[in-house]
Amino acid sequence: MESNKREFIPLNLAVLTVSDSRTEADDKSGQTLVSLLEKDGHHAADKQIVRDDRYEIRVMVSKWIADPDIQAIVTTGGTGLTGRDGTPEAIAPLFDKVIDGFGEMFRVLSYDLIGTSTLQSRAVAGVANGTFIFCLPGSTGACKDGWTKLISAQLDYRTRPCNLVEIMPRLLEV
Template identity: 60%
Template sequence: MGNHASSELKPLNIAVLTVSDTRSEETDTSGQYLVQSAQDAGHTIIEKHICKDDVYQLRAIVSKWIADPRVQIVLSTGGTGFTVRDNTPQALQPLFDTDIEGFGELFRHISYGEIGTSTVQSRAVAGFANQTAIFCMPGSTNACKTAWTKILHEQLDSRHKPCNFAPHIKVVDV
């Protein structure tokens, strides 16, 4: 999969947010999956947080990360469906300077092969804010696996060609 040059990986600093009214650190399999996958890929986890699905709490946490000079990527899981408690897109999209339309489109395209038409109920979105890339995925661990293995693993790898997100995010002083 993908064409990789021989240069070294430039590890990215990642914050992981689980959006849920019911999950705890012990039951947060989606957030744990994202943390472990990012670490296995050579990236650094700066922070992990579980937040109730509240528009203003979500904005506060992600705004803090957007302003943090260390955080380059935010991976959010949960709150992207259509229930009254699914608020992630409307909470975070107003923070975006630029939308990454292709993320949601590609996620739903790939998901169609896995879950059929149920993928239309996913409001997976992504965008840039203050040179921080923010990816909002559904709350199921399988959805996070799809997003990570089929999109994010390559797009967060600075060696992936012909392009990846590494050149578009803030530079972190070492």
């Protein structure tokens, strides 16, 4: 008898904190993401902090999307509306495809927690060179919610009816 059960496939993820003020000592959001992804069985292949500068952000993310050993990237910070918030502008030009549903779902989930303030969120996701990229706000709560309510299930091969892991071998098709 054939089993419908799938085995978990651990992925290598990189975490990027975008901040003009955070250091490793006080980067709670980045540390939370690393802790959550490792708790779920994935590997934190790298974790960095860069200033909220679109070119510094783009350099780091470009390095990771060029690395065949990194399957996904999660960023935290720089998704608001202030003059220094530039994560979406930095990363969107790198996308081969935008995952529109991620930002939409993130704001739906956030609405239940923070009401209309969620309209200020510019959470975004996409795929670049076969690497998934998720850009979350800088708050620790937003990182927890984004990971536990959206990203974790989609980066779990056991999630039915479909998940992002099962399409990974086809991301670079031409």
